[in-house]
Amino acid sequence: MFPQHFAYNPHAMFEQEKAHLESALRAFLKEQDVPALADIQWSQIPFSGEWGVSTSFFQAAANEARAGKKVNVPQRAAELAEGAAAHLGLPAGFSRVEAVKGYLNLYFAAPDYAARVIAEALGQGADYGQGADSGQRMMVEFSQPNTHKAFHVGHLRNMILGAALANILEFAGHEIVRANYIGDFGKDVLKWMWNYRERHLGEEPPAEDVTRWMGDLYSEANKQLDANPEQAEKEIQALFAAWEADDSDVHALWAKTRQWSLDGFNQIYDVMGIHFDRIYYESEMEKPSKQIVAKLIEDGIAIDERPDGPVIVKLDELLGNEQEHYRVLVLLRSDGSALYGAWDLALALTKFEEYELDKSIYVVDVRQSLHFEQVFKTLELAGYKDQVANVFHLPYEVVNLPGNVVLSSREGVVVLLEELIREATIRSGEIVAEKNPELDADTRAEVATAVGLAAMKYPMLARENTKVATFDWEAALDFNGQAAPYIQYAHVRANSILRRAEADLDSVAAPSHEHSESEIELIDRISQFPEIVQRAATEYKTLHITNYAFELAKAFNDFYANSPVLQADDAVRNFRLRLVAAAKVALANSLRLLGIQAPDVM
RNA sequence: GCCCCCGUAGCUCAACGGAUAGAGCGACGGACUUCUAAUCCGUAGGUUGCAGGUUCGAGUCCUGCCGGGGGCGCCA
Numbered sequence: 292m293f294p295q296h297f298a299y300n301p302h303a304m305f306e307q308e309k310a311h312l313e314s315a316l317r318a319f320l321k322e323q324d325v326p327a328l329a330d331i332q333w334s335q336i337p338f339s340g341e342w343g344v345s346t347s348f349f350q351a352a353a354n355e356a357r358a359g360k361k362v363n364v365p366q367r368a369a370e371l372a373e374g375a376a377a378h379l380g381l382p383a384g385f386s387r388v389e390a391v392k393g394y395l396n397l398y399f400a401a402p403d404y405a406a407r408v409i410a411e412a413l414g415q416g417a418d419y420g421q422g423a424d425s426g427q428r429m430m431v432e433f434s435q436p437n438t439h440k441a442f443h444v445g446h447l448r449n450m451i452l453g454a455a456l457a458n459i460l461e462f463a464g465h466e467i468v469r470a471n472y473i474g475d476f477g478k479d480v481l482k483w484m485w486n487y488r489e490r491h492l493g494e495e496p497p498a499e500d501v502t503r504w505m506g507d508l509y510s511e512a513n514k515q516l517d518a519n520p521e522q523a524e525k526e527i528q529a530l531f532a533a534w535e536a537d538d539s540d541v542h543a544l545w546a547k548t549r550q551w552s553l554d555g556f557n558q559i560y561d562v563m564g565i566h567f568d569r570i571y572y573e574s575e576m577e578k579p580s581k582q583i584v585a586k587l588i589e590d591g592i593a594i595d596e597r598p599d600g601p602v603i604v605k606l607d608e609l610l611g612n613e614q615e616h617y618r619v620l621v622l623l624r625s626d627g628s629a630l631y632g633a634w635d636l637a638l639a640l641t642k643f644e645e646y647e648l649d650k651s652i653y654v655v656d657v658r659q660s661l662h663f664e665q666v667f668k669t670l671e672l673a674g675y676k677d678q679v680a681n682v683f684h685l686p687y688e689v690v691n692l693p694g695n696v697v698l699s700s701r702e703g704v705v706v707l708l709e710e711l712i713r714e715a716t717i718r719s720g721e722i723v724a725e726k727n728p729e730l731d732a733d734t735r736a737e738v739a740t741a742v743g744l745a746a747m748k749y750p751m752l753a754r755e756n757t758k759v760a761t762f763d764w765e766a767a768l769d770f771n772g773q774a775a776p777y778i779q780y781a782h783v784r785a786n787s788i789l790r791r792a793e794a795d796l797d798s799v800a801a802p803s804h805e806h807s808e809s810e811i812e813l814i815d816r817i818s819q820f821p822e823i824v825q826r827a828a829t830e831y832k833t834l835h836i837t838n839y840a841f842e843l844a845k846a847f848n849d850f851y852a853n854s855p856v857l858q859a860d861d862a863v864r865n866f867r868l869r870l871v872a873a874a875k876v877a878l879a880n881s882l883r884l885l886g887i888q889a890p891d892v893m
Numbered sequence: 894g895c896c897c898c899c900g901u902a903g904c905u906c907a908a909c910g911g912a913u914a915g916a917g918c919g920a921c922g923g924a925c926u927u928c929u930a931a932u933c934c935g936u937a938g939g940u941u942g943c944a945g946g947u948u949c950g951a952g953u954c955c956u957g958c959c960g961g962g963g964g965c966g967c968c969a
């Protein structure tokens with residue numbers, strides 16, 4: 292059995308040698324009278340084909356230069372690398388050492404290393420790549436749909452991103468609470484109810500596409516309101532008053548229509564394979580938020596201008612900023628009703644009270660950056676410093692339509708999620724039927740769903756959060772190239788080999804052949820997975836996993852084309868079968884983190 | 894007016910401050926009697942928006958411009 296640290300370290304073998312190497316390097320530098328380095332950085336060697344690690348001597352040479360010695364840094368670095376290579380000789384566990392342009396490259400003794408990476412991946416299976424328990428509890432809040440509105444592709448990015456991020460953080464070693472915060476109340480909801488009472492009373496939503504119907508009525512409400520604003524505003528105001536007065540008819544209508552939306556959301560979450568541990572509702576925040584605001588007024592943080600004005604927090608003024616930055620946060624309307632800034636104060640604190648969180652992450656689009664800065668700063672001023680130190684707004688850019696057209700629930704300019712899911716599934720179904728006509732109808736349908744959803748999800752995750760995404764049908768339904776089906780296909784191929792081989796993967800034969808370039812590349816990729824998981828978790832970037840999964844699939848497809856498995860001699864065949872199984876593990880695990888299924892056939 | 898983000902190949906995007914800036918799509922040319930060709934191999938394509946600066950070293954950090962997007966008192 293391998294020592295415990297083996298489970299978490301992609302370069303376990305290197306880890307064993309690292310201490311020895313570093314002290315040897317330090318001794319060499321000291322001998323050369325070069326100022327000591329704070330730490331020695333190790334990195335990958337580009338242009339692989341051989342497998343190893345690398346460190347450079349630019350820093351050491353630069354330190355010399357800073358210390359007053361007259362040196363040409365690149366030249367001196369090359370000199371030091373040469374010297375270090377000579378000094379080290381050939382350390383145990385390595386097959387070759389070279390000095391190139393200031394870099395010292397150490398190549399692993401491949402067979403040994405390969406066998407250990409594969410053994411680790413196979414031994415850990417679904418847990419391969421998992422990080423050690425951090426002891427930290429984090430909440431990831433995402434999705435935040437609004438009832439009485441459409442669910443469109445703009446909401447998709449948030450949903451997919453949040454779900455994948457939660458998976459990644461969990462796998463990296465944190466305890467995760469998946470939270471949703473549903474907008475089930477506010478002026479928009481009243482607007483919807485007003486329109487429904489005027490024009491649709493007694494109607495029920497259709498069995499399918501519930502959120503489309505809800506969205507259509509919302510869009511209609513806005514049009515009606517614009518047509519006769521004065522009259523409409525008055526009536527909506529009256530509706531609000533009735534609500535405030537606990538009018539039972541109004542409350543009943545709200546509860547019933549709200550549920551229609553919630554049912555619709557759940558249908559979508561089911562299809563997308565997304566679940567939540569805790570669902571918060573805006574309607575629950577009204578009362579607690581007012582208590583907090585009262586306290587803020589009492590403490591002189593908020594200013595109460597009612598009834599002539601709202602309740603506000605003049606942040607820049609409180610902070611003594613000469614230049615405006617935080618501006619003004621409005622908490623209550625002049626009629627005393629709470630705005631979402633007030634709700635967010637309550638919600639932020641509720642989360643910590645309920646779960647004793649070490650970290651509270653908000654996956655919310657970038658347009659609300661100032662809002663969260665205001666909310667968090669207000670909490671800080673109110674004395675909730677511990678909580679504020681651990682909240683984090685993860686902003687991501689919006690999804691637009693081609694020509695920079697903004698998706699708008701209000702205008703009804705949307706590409707509906709239900710529609711996208713349906714189109715993607717139909718499209719992938721056609722391709723499955725064409726590529727693999729032997730599949731029975733049930734399997735074909737399953738595969739079509741798995742592939743269609745995957746193709747939708749991948750582009751949302753494979754992009755810097757800070758970059759605007761443009762949705763167009765052609766790109767969304769293009770399953771070729773760097774896309775999820777490519778990765779799923781690699782998984783299918785691996786599975787196919789293993790199915791035919793019916794091999795006993797436990798019998799470990801000593802590798803007896805010179806590894807091919809494609810084998811090394813594949814093993815290298817497999818070994819990187821745990822490291823990539825940690826990086827993605829630390830940086831909150833799903834992008835690292837999507838890129839990794841694609842590179843891994845590419846390495847596998849290259850291996851597949853160049854290295855026959857089933858026809859190879861026994862020893863090679865046995866080694867390659869284990870390698871294929873290890874690759875399948877890494878592919879399946881990385882797809883799982885992304886919320887993408889890994890089918891066995893397609 | 895103030896603040897934030899983006900600008901890399903024709904298009905969509907990558908690139909812990911490090912070696913020759915890489916993929917996919919599109920274009921062109923090859924590879925299926927062989928584990929599923931949803932694949933693989935090759936060719937073409939770049940003043941990383943512009944100008945300075947920091948650094949041994951800048952697509953990456955800093956400053957200023959240009960272009961695009963977004964936010965900024967009673968929507969969420």
